[in-house]
Amino acid sequence: MPIVNIQITREGSTPGAFAATAEEKAALIKGVSQLLLDVLKKPLSSTFVVIDEVDTENWGRGGLPVDQFRQQQGSGSPE
Protein backbone atom coordinates (compact mmCIF):
# COMPACT_ATOMS: atom_id res chain seq x y z
CA MET A 1 0.00 0.00 0.00
CA PRO A 2 2.49 2.57 -1.18
CA ILE A 3 2.11 6.31 -0.92
CA VAL A 4 3.80 8.36 -3.62
CA ASN A 5 4.25 12.10 -3.31
CA ILE A 6 5.33 13.98 -6.43
CA GLN A 7 6.42 17.58 -5.95
CA ILE A 8 6.69 19.69 -9.09
CA THR A 9 6.91 23.37 -9.82
CA ARG A 10 3.64 24.98 -10.88
CA GLU A 11 4.36 25.72 -14.53
CA GLY A 12 3.46 24.34 -17.94
CA SER A 13 5.42 21.86 -20.02
CA THR A 14 4.30 23.48 -23.29
CA PRO A 15 4.08 27.10 -24.53
CA GLY A 16 0.97 28.79 -23.19
CA ALA A 17 0.47 26.32 -20.37
CA PHE A 18 0.88 27.64 -16.87
CA ALA A 19 0.63 24.38 -14.96
CA ALA A 20 0.63 20.67 -15.49
CA THR A 21 -2.63 19.69 -17.20
CA ALA A 22 -5.18 17.24 -15.85
CA GLU A 23 -4.03 14.82 -18.57
CA GLU A 24 -0.42 15.10 -17.51
CA LYS A 25 -1.34 14.54 -13.89
CA ALA A 26 -3.42 11.50 -14.83
CA ALA A 27 -0.43 10.15 -16.76
CA LEU A 28 1.81 10.57 -13.71
CA ILE A 29 -0.73 8.80 -11.49
CA LYS A 30 -1.16 5.96 -13.97
CA GLY A 31 2.54 5.57 -14.64
CA VAL A 32 3.79 5.52 -11.09
CA SER A 33 1.01 3.17 -9.93
CA GLN A 34 1.87 0.79 -12.77
CA LEU A 35 5.56 1.02 -11.83
CA LEU A 36 4.81 -0.13 -8.28
CA LEU A 37 2.80 -3.03 -9.66
CA ASP A 38 5.57 -4.02 -12.06
CA VAL A 39 8.46 -3.71 -9.62
CA LEU A 40 6.98 -4.59 -6.25
CA LYS A 41 3.72 -6.36 -7.20
CA LYS A 42 1.63 -3.77 -5.38
CA PRO A 43 -1.99 -3.86 -6.63
CA LEU A 44 -3.06 -0.65 -8.37
CA SER A 45 -5.85 -0.17 -5.85
CA SER A 46 -3.37 -0.06 -2.98
CA THR A 47 -1.29 2.83 -4.24
CA PHE A 48 -2.09 6.41 -3.29
CA VAL A 49 -0.51 9.23 -5.29
CA VAL A 50 -0.46 12.89 -4.29
CA ILE A 51 0.84 15.56 -6.65
CA ASP A 52 2.02 18.72 -4.98
CA GLU A 53 2.43 21.80 -7.18
CA VAL A 54 4.79 24.40 -5.79
CA ASP A 55 5.00 28.04 -6.90
CA THR A 56 8.40 28.76 -8.46
CA GLU A 57 9.17 31.44 -5.88
CA ASN A 58 8.76 28.76 -3.20
CA TRP A 59 11.26 26.39 -4.82
CA GLY A 60 14.98 26.85 -4.40
CA ARG A 61 18.06 25.38 -5.98
CA GLY A 62 21.68 26.46 -5.95
CA GLY A 63 20.82 28.83 -3.10
CA LEU A 64 18.41 30.76 -5.34
CA PRO A 65 14.72 30.78 -6.19
CA VAL A 66 14.38 28.49 -9.17
CA ASP A 67 13.69 31.23 -11.74
CA GLN A 68 16.93 32.96 -10.81
CA PHE A 69 18.78 29.64 -10.74
CA ARG A 70 17.70 28.94 -14.31
CA GLN A 71 18.75 32.40 -15.48
CA GLN A 72 22.15 31.85 -13.86
CA GLN A 73 22.43 28.52 -15.69
CA GLY A 74 21.52 30.22 -18.97
CA SER A 75 18.40 28.15 -19.20
CA GLY A 76 14.82 29.30 -19.18
CA SER A 77 13.48 25.79 -19.63
CA PRO A 78 11.03 24.41 -17.09
CA GLU A 79 13.57 22.03 -15.70
Add this chain to the structure above:
Amino acid sequence: MPIVNIQITREGSTPGAFAATAEEKAALIKGVSQLLLDVLKKPLSSTFVVIDEVDTENWGRGGLPVDQFRQQQGSGSPE
Protein backbone atom coordinates in the same frame (compact mmCIF):
# COMPACT_ATOMS: atom_id res chain seq x y z
CA MET B 1 6.59 17.08 20.47
CA PRO B 2 4.80 15.29 17.72
CA ILE B 3 4.09 16.63 14.27
CA VAL B 4 0.95 15.37 12.57
CA ASN B 5 0.28 15.93 8.91
CA ILE B 6 -3.22 15.18 7.64
CA GLN B 7 -3.69 15.09 3.87
CA ILE B 8 -7.26 15.18 2.62
CA THR B 9 -8.91 15.88 -0.68
CA ARG B 10 -10.33 19.38 -1.04
CA GLU B 11 -14.05 18.66 -1.01
CA GLY B 12 -16.94 18.97 1.37
CA SER B 13 -18.39 16.32 3.69
CA THR B 14 -21.94 17.62 3.30
CA PRO B 15 -24.06 18.70 0.30
CA GLY B 16 -23.16 22.20 -0.79
CA ALA B 17 -19.80 22.23 0.94
CA PHE B 18 -16.74 22.38 -1.26
CA ALA B 19 -14.08 21.88 1.34
CA ALA B 20 -13.65 20.90 4.94
CA THR B 21 -15.03 23.68 7.11
CA ALA B 22 -13.09 25.58 9.75
CA GLU B 23 -15.10 23.71 12.37
CA GLU B 24 -14.17 20.33 10.89
CA LYS B 25 -10.51 21.31 10.76
CA ALA B 26 -10.64 22.48 14.37
CA ALA B 27 -12.19 19.12 15.32
CA LEU B 28 -9.36 17.26 13.57
CA ILE B 29 -6.74 19.38 15.35
CA LYS B 30 -8.40 18.91 18.72
CA GLY B 31 -8.98 15.20 18.27
CA VAL B 32 -5.55 14.21 17.10
CA SER B 33 -3.81 16.34 19.73
CA GLN B 34 -5.95 14.72 22.44
CA LEU B 35 -5.12 11.29 21.00
CA LEU B 36 -1.39 11.93 21.39
CA LEU B 37 -1.98 13.04 24.95
CA ASP B 38 -4.07 9.96 25.75
CA VAL B 39 -1.83 7.40 24.09
CA LEU B 40 1.69 8.81 24.47
CA LYS B 41 1.24 11.44 27.20
CA LYS B 42 2.35 14.23 24.89
CA PRO B 43 1.20 17.61 26.27
CA LEU B 44 -1.29 19.36 23.98
CA SER B 45 1.03 22.34 23.65
CA SER B 46 3.76 20.16 22.18
CA THR B 47 1.80 18.81 19.24
CA PHE B 48 1.80 20.55 15.87
CA VAL B 49 -0.86 19.66 13.33
CA VAL B 50 -0.82 20.60 9.66
CA ILE B 51 -3.80 19.90 7.42
CA ASP B 52 -3.00 19.68 3.75
CA GLU B 53 -5.92 19.96 1.32
CA VAL B 54 -5.26 18.42 -2.08
CA ASP B 55 -7.27 19.08 -5.24
CA THR B 56 -9.00 15.91 -6.42
CA GLU B 57 -7.20 16.01 -9.77
CA ASN B 58 -3.92 15.87 -7.84
CA TRP B 59 -4.88 12.76 -5.89
CA GLY B 60 -4.64 9.32 -7.41
CA ARG B 61 -5.81 5.88 -6.47
CA GLY B 62 -6.07 2.67 -8.43
CA GLY B 63 -3.93 4.26 -11.12
CA LEU B 64 -6.56 6.95 -11.72
CA PRO B 65 -7.36 10.46 -10.56
CA VAL B 66 -9.66 10.02 -7.59
CA ASP B 67 -12.83 11.25 -9.31
CA GLN B 68 -12.40 8.62 -12.02
CA PHE B 69 -11.51 5.99 -9.43
CA ARG B 70 -14.77 6.64 -7.60
CA GLN B 71 -16.80 6.44 -10.81
CA GLN B 72 -15.12 3.13 -11.59
CA GLN B 73 -16.04 1.89 -8.11
CA GLY B 74 -19.62 3.01 -8.65
CA SER B 75 -19.29 5.47 -5.83
CA GLY B 76 -19.56 9.20 -5.96
CA SER B 77 -19.09 9.58 -2.24
CA PRO B 78 -16.26 11.75 -0.95
CA GLU B 79 -14.31 8.78 0.29
Add this chain to the structure above:
Amino acid sequence: MPIVNIQITREGSTPGAFAATAEEKAALIKGVSQLLLDVLKKPLSSTFVVIDEVDTENWGRGGLPVDQFRQQQGSGSPE
Protein backbone atom coordinates in the same frame (compact mmCIF):
# COMPACT_ATOMS: atom_id res chain seq x y z
CA MET C 1 -8.89 8.73 1.33
CA PRO C 2 -6.82 10.62 3.83
CA ILE C 3 -3.16 10.08 4.53
CA VAL C 4 -2.00 10.80 8.06
CA ASN C 5 1.66 11.06 8.96
CA ILE C 6 2.54 11.10 12.65
CA GLN C 7 6.11 12.03 13.53
CA ILE C 8 7.21 11.28 17.08
CA THR C 9 10.53 11.02 18.85
CA ARG C 10 11.80 7.49 19.33
CA GLU C 11 11.44 7.11 23.09
CA GLY C 12 9.15 5.39 25.54
CA SER C 13 6.14 6.83 27.34
CA THR C 14 6.76 4.73 30.46
CA PRO C 15 9.86 3.91 32.55
CA GLY C 16 11.92 1.23 30.89
CA ALA C 17 10.38 1.70 27.47
CA PHE C 18 12.64 2.99 24.75
CA ALA C 19 10.10 3.51 22.01
CA ALA C 20 6.39 3.59 21.45
CA THR C 21 5.04 0.07 21.82
CA ALA C 22 3.12 -1.83 19.17
CA GLU C 23 -0.01 -1.35 21.30
CA GLU C 24 0.50 2.40 21.46
CA LYS C 25 1.03 2.56 17.70
CA ALA C 26 -2.11 0.52 17.13
CA ALA C 27 -4.02 2.93 19.37
CA LEU C 28 -2.77 5.90 17.34
CA ILE C 29 -3.78 4.22 14.09
CA LYS C 30 -7.21 3.30 15.43
CA GLY C 31 -7.83 6.69 17.01
CA VAL C 32 -6.88 8.87 14.09
CA SER C 33 -8.75 6.70 11.58
CA GLN C 34 -11.86 6.90 13.76
CA LEU C 35 -11.43 10.67 14.02
CA LEU C 36 -11.51 11.03 10.24
CA LEU C 37 -14.62 8.90 10.12
CA ASP C 38 -16.32 10.95 12.83
CA VAL C 39 -15.37 14.39 11.53
CA LEU C 40 -15.22 13.97 7.76
CA LYS C 41 -17.12 10.70 7.19
CA LYS C 42 -14.09 9.04 5.65
CA PRO C 43 -14.49 5.24 5.74
CA LEU C 44 -11.89 3.52 7.92
CA SER C 45 -10.65 1.51 4.95
CA SER C 46 -9.78 4.68 3.05
CA THR C 47 -7.40 6.12 5.62
CA PHE C 48 -3.68 5.39 5.53
CA VAL C 49 -1.57 6.14 8.59
CA VAL C 50 2.21 6.23 8.71
CA ILE C 51 4.06 6.63 12.00
CA ASP C 52 7.55 8.00 11.70
CA GLU C 53 9.85 7.57 14.70
CA VAL C 54 12.71 10.06 14.82
CA ASP C 55 15.85 9.72 16.94
CA THR C 56 16.03 12.47 19.55
CA GLU C 57 19.34 13.75 18.16
CA ASN C 58 17.55 14.30 14.83
CA TRP C 59 14.78 16.39 16.36
CA GLY C 60 15.29 20.03 17.20
CA ARG C 61 13.36 22.64 19.10
CA GLY C 62 14.35 26.05 20.42
CA GLY C 63 17.45 25.88 18.23
CA LEU C 64 18.68 22.80 20.13
CA PRO C 65 18.51 19.03 19.85
CA VAL C 66 15.47 18.02 21.84
CA ASP C 67 17.35 16.45 24.76
CA GLN C 68 19.23 19.70 25.33
CA PHE C 69 16.05 21.72 24.88
CA ARG C 70 14.36 19.73 27.63
CA GLN C 71 17.32 20.17 29.99
CA GLN C 72 17.20 23.90 29.32
CA GLN C 73 13.48 23.89 30.14
CA GLY C 74 14.20 21.99 33.35
CA SER C 75 12.18 19.09 32.09
CA GLY C 76 13.33 15.58 31.38
CA SER C 77 9.88 14.44 30.40
CA PRO C 78 9.32 12.92 26.98
CA GLU C 79 7.42 15.90 25.74
Add this chain to the structure above:
Amino acid sequence: MPIVNIQITREGSTPGAFAATAEEKAALIKGVSQLLLDVLKKPLSSTFVVIDEVDTENWGRGGLPVDQFRQQQGSGSPE
Protein backbone atom coordinates in the same frame (compact mmCIF):
# COMPACT_ATOMS: atom_id res chain seq x y z
CA MET D 1 13.28 19.65 -10.71
CA PRO D 2 10.76 17.27 -9.23
CA ILE D 3 11.06 15.54 -5.90
CA VAL D 4 9.43 12.14 -5.62
CA ASN D 5 8.91 10.44 -2.28
CA ILE D 6 7.89 6.78 -2.35
CA GLN D 7 6.73 5.28 0.93
CA ILE D 8 6.51 1.50 1.08
CA THR D 9 6.24 -1.06 3.82
CA ARG D 10 9.51 -2.75 4.73
CA GLU D 11 8.90 -6.25 3.40
CA GLY D 12 9.94 -8.38 0.48
CA SER D 13 8.10 -8.91 -2.79
CA THR D 14 9.28 -12.53 -3.10
CA PRO D 15 9.46 -15.46 -0.65
CA GLY D 16 12.47 -15.15 1.60
CA ALA D 17 12.96 -11.45 0.98
CA PHE D 18 12.42 -9.16 3.92
CA ALA D 19 12.66 -5.83 2.16
CA ALA D 20 12.76 -4.34 -1.28
CA THR D 21 16.08 -5.25 -2.88
CA ALA D 22 18.62 -2.78 -4.20
CA GLU D 23 17.62 -3.84 -7.72
CA GLU D 24 13.95 -3.14 -7.04
CA LYS D 25 14.78 0.25 -5.59
CA ALA D 26 16.94 1.08 -8.60
CA ALA D 27 14.03 0.10 -10.86
CA LEU D 28 11.70 2.43 -8.97
CA ILE D 29 14.19 5.29 -9.23
CA LYS D 30 14.75 4.69 -12.94
CA GLY D 31 11.08 4.25 -13.73
CA VAL D 32 9.72 7.28 -11.96
CA SER D 33 12.49 9.55 -13.27
CA GLN D 34 11.76 8.35 -16.81
CA LEU D 35 8.05 8.99 -16.23
CA LEU D 36 8.71 12.62 -15.32
CA LEU D 37 10.82 12.99 -18.45
CA ASP D 38 8.14 11.41 -20.64
CA VAL D 39 5.16 13.29 -19.20
CA LEU D 40 6.56 16.65 -18.13
CA LYS D 41 9.89 16.82 -20.03
CA LYS D 42 11.86 17.04 -16.79
CA PRO D 43 15.52 16.09 -17.44
CA LEU D 44 16.57 12.95 -15.57
CA SER D 45 19.29 14.87 -13.76
CA SER D 46 16.72 17.22 -12.24
CA THR D 47 14.63 14.60 -10.50
CA PHE D 48 15.33 13.54 -6.92
CA VAL D 49 13.78 10.34 -5.62
CA VAL D 50 13.63 9.28 -1.98
CA ILE D 51 12.35 5.84 -0.99
CA ASP D 52 11.07 5.59 2.55
CA GLU D 53 10.68 2.09 4.00
CA VAL D 54 8.22 1.87 6.87
CA ASP D 55 7.97 -0.99 9.37
CA THR D 56 4.63 -2.76 9.06
CA GLU D 57 3.73 -1.99 12.68
CA ASN D 58 4.10 1.72 11.81
CA TRP D 59 1.70 1.53 8.87
CA GLY D 60 -2.03 1.59 9.38
CA ARG D 61 -5.06 0.98 7.21
CA GLY D 62 -8.68 0.39 8.02
CA GLY D 63 -7.96 1.57 11.55
CA LEU D 64 -5.52 -1.32 12.10
CA PRO D 65 -1.82 -1.98 11.79
CA VAL D 66 -1.33 -3.32 8.28
CA ASP D 67 -0.60 -6.92 9.28
CA GLN D 68 -3.92 -7.10 11.15
CA PHE D 69 -5.71 -5.32 8.30
CA ARG D 70 -4.50 -7.98 5.87
CA GLN D 71 -5.58 -10.80 8.16
CA GLN D 72 -9.01 -9.18 8.44
CA GLN D 73 -9.17 -8.99 4.64
CA GLY D 74 -8.18 -12.64 4.42
CA SER D 75 -5.05 -11.71 2.60
CA GLY D 76 -1.48 -12.24 3.72
CA SER D 77 -0.10 -10.76 0.56
CA PRO D 78 2.33 -7.83 0.78
CA GLU D 79 -0.21 -5.42 -0.59
Add this chain to the structure above:
Amino acid sequence: MPIVNIQITREGSTPGAFAATAEEKAALIKGVSQLLLDVLKKPLSSTFVVIDEVDTENWGRGGLPVDQFRQQQGSGSPE
Protein backbone atom coordinates in the same frame (compact mmCIF):
# COMPACT_ATOMS: atom_id res chain seq x y z
CA MET E 1 21.95 16.39 -2.34
CA PRO E 2 19.77 17.48 0.53
CA ILE E 3 16.09 18.30 0.33
CA VAL E 4 14.82 20.91 2.76
CA ASN E 5 11.13 21.47 3.33
CA ILE E 6 10.13 24.58 5.27
CA GLN E 7 6.52 24.78 6.42
CA ILE E 8 5.33 28.17 7.60
CA THR E 9 1.96 29.76 8.23
CA ARG E 10 0.73 32.00 5.42
CA GLU E 11 0.97 35.41 7.07
CA GLY E 12 3.21 38.44 6.94
CA SER E 13 6.13 39.26 9.22
CA THR E 14 5.46 43.01 9.05
CA PRO E 15 2.31 45.18 9.37
CA GLY E 16 0.34 45.13 6.14
CA ALA E 17 1.98 41.99 4.78
CA PHE E 18 -0.22 38.96 4.38
CA ALA E 19 2.41 36.40 3.48
CA ALA E 20 6.14 35.95 3.39
CA THR E 21 7.54 38.13 0.62
CA ALA E 22 9.58 36.90 -2.32
CA GLU E 23 12.61 38.52 -0.69
CA GLU E 24 12.04 36.66 2.56
CA LYS E 25 11.63 33.38 0.71
CA ALA E 26 14.83 34.02 -1.24
CA ALA E 27 16.62 34.70 2.05
CA LEU E 28 15.38 31.40 3.47
CA ILE E 29 16.52 29.52 0.37
CA LYS E 30 19.92 31.20 0.39
CA GLY E 31 20.44 30.78 4.11
CA VAL E 32 19.55 27.14 4.43
CA SER E 33 21.52 26.17 1.32
CA GLN E 34 24.56 27.98 2.73
CA LEU E 35 24.05 26.21 6.06
CA LEU E 36 24.23 22.81 4.39
CA LEU E 37 27.41 23.87 2.61
CA ASP E 38 28.98 25.13 5.84
CA VAL E 39 28.01 22.20 8.04
CA LEU E 40 27.99 19.20 5.70
CA LYS E 41 29.96 20.48 2.67
CA LYS E 42 27.00 19.99 0.37
CA PRO E 43 27.46 22.06 -2.82
CA LEU E 44 24.82 24.78 -3.22
CA SER E 45 23.72 23.28 -6.53
CA SER E 46 22.85 19.99 -4.85
CA THR E 47 20.37 21.38 -2.35
CA PHE E 48 16.67 21.61 -3.13
CA VAL E 49 14.46 23.79 -0.95
CA VAL E 50 10.66 23.79 -0.92
CA ILE E 51 8.71 26.35 1.08
CA ASP E 52 5.21 25.30 2.00
CA GLU E 53 2.81 28.04 3.13
CA VAL E 54 -0.08 26.81 5.23
CA ASP E 55 -3.28 28.74 5.94
CA THR E 56 -3.59 29.49 9.64
CA GLU E 57 -6.87 27.59 9.91
CA ASN E 58 -5.00 24.49 8.69
CA TRP E 59 -2.30 24.75 11.35
CA GLY E 60 -2.89 23.53 14.88
CA ARG E 61 -1.09 23.83 18.16
CA GLY E 62 -2.16 23.13 21.71
CA GLY E 63 -5.17 21.33 20.32
CA LEU E 64 -6.44 24.53 18.67
CA PRO E 65 -6.22 26.27 15.32
CA VAL E 66 -3.21 28.55 15.60
CA ASP E 67 -5.15 31.82 15.73
CA GLN E 68 -7.10 30.57 18.75
CA PHE E 69 -3.93 29.18 20.32
CA ARG E 70 -2.31 32.61 20.12
CA GLN E 71 -5.34 34.31 21.65
CA GLN E 72 -5.27 31.80 24.47
CA GLN E 73 -1.57 32.57 25.00
CA GLY E 74 -2.36 36.29 25.01
CA SER E 75 -0.25 36.77 21.95
CA GLY E 76 -1.29 37.99 18.54
CA SER E 77 2.22 37.81 17.18
CA PRO E 78 2.86 35.72 14.05
CA GLU E 79 4.74 33.15 16.02
Add this chain to the structure above:
Amino acid sequence: MPIVNIQITREGSTPGAFAATAEEKAALIKGVSQLLLDVLKKPLSSTFVVIDEVDTENWGRGGLPVDQFRQQQGSGSPE
Protein backbone atom coordinates in the same frame (compact mmCIF):
# COMPACT_ATOMS: atom_id res chain seq x y z
CA MET F 1 5.75 27.98 14.39
CA PRO F 2 7.65 26.64 11.43
CA ILE F 3 8.44 23.00 10.79
CA VAL F 4 11.66 22.29 8.92
CA ASN F 5 12.43 18.88 7.48
CA ILE F 6 15.98 18.26 6.29
CA GLN F 7 16.56 15.12 4.26
CA ILE F 8 20.17 14.07 3.79
CA THR F 9 21.92 10.92 2.70
CA ARG F 10 23.27 8.81 5.54
CA GLU F 11 27.01 9.29 5.05
CA GLY F 12 29.85 11.19 6.66
CA SER F 13 31.22 14.58 5.66
CA THR F 14 34.78 13.63 6.67
CA PRO F 15 36.97 10.54 6.07
CA GLY F 16 36.04 7.76 8.46
CA ALA F 17 32.63 9.16 9.29
CA PHE F 18 29.64 7.15 8.15
CA ALA F 19 26.90 9.57 9.03
CA ALA F 20 26.37 13.15 10.07
CA THR F 21 27.63 13.56 13.62
CA ALA F 22 25.57 14.77 16.56
CA GLU F 23 27.54 18.02 16.41
CA GLU F 24 26.72 18.51 12.72
CA LYS F 25 23.06 17.82 13.37
CA ALA F 26 23.05 20.29 16.27
CA ALA F 27 24.62 22.89 13.95
CA LEU F 28 21.89 22.32 11.37
CA ILE F 29 19.17 22.67 14.02
CA LYS F 30 20.75 25.83 15.45
CA GLY F 31 21.41 27.39 12.07
CA VAL F 32 18.03 26.87 10.49
CA SER F 33 16.16 27.96 13.65
CA GLN F 34 18.25 31.14 13.75
CA LEU F 35 17.53 31.71 10.05
CA LEU F 36 13.79 31.64 10.68
CA LEU F 37 14.23 34.11 13.52
CA ASP F 38 16.35 36.43 11.38
CA VAL F 39 14.19 36.33 8.25
CA LEU F 40 10.65 35.84 9.55
CA LYS F 41 10.98 36.80 13.24
CA LYS F 42 9.87 33.35 14.36
CA PRO F 43 10.93 32.76 18.00
CA LEU F 44 13.47 29.94 18.38
CA SER F 45 11.10 28.05 20.67
CA SER F 46 8.45 27.91 17.95
CA THR F 47 10.54 26.14 15.34
CA PHE F 48 10.60 22.36 15.04
CA VAL F 49 13.36 20.71 13.02
CA VAL F 50 13.42 17.09 11.90
CA ILE F 51 16.48 15.60 10.22
CA ASP F 52 15.80 12.57 8.08
CA GLU F 53 18.80 10.42 7.13
CA VAL F 54 18.26 8.32 4.03
CA ASP F 55 20.37 5.32 2.98
CA THR F 56 22.17 6.01 -0.28
CA GLU F 57 20.49 3.08 -2.01
CA ASN F 58 17.13 4.74 -1.21
CA TRP F 59 18.10 8.06 -2.80
CA GLY F 60 17.96 8.56 -6.54
CA ARG F 61 19.15 11.20 -8.94
CA GLY F 62 19.53 11.22 -12.69
CA GLY F 63 17.46 8.06 -12.81
CA LEU F 64 20.05 6.17 -10.74
CA PRO F 65 20.76 5.34 -7.12
CA VAL F 66 22.96 8.14 -5.87
CA ASP F 67 26.17 6.09 -5.64
CA GLN F 68 25.87 5.16 -9.32
CA PHE F 69 24.94 8.73 -10.23
CA ARG F 70 28.13 10.00 -8.63
CA GLN F 71 30.26 7.41 -10.42
CA GLN F 72 28.65 8.44 -13.71
CA GLN F 73 29.47 12.07 -12.90
CA GLY F 74 33.07 11.08 -12.11
CA SER F 75 32.60 12.21 -8.56
CA GLY F 76 32.82 10.15 -5.42
CA SER F 77 32.21 13.14 -3.19
CA PRO F 78 29.33 13.04 -0.74
CA GLU F 79 27.35 15.56 -2.69
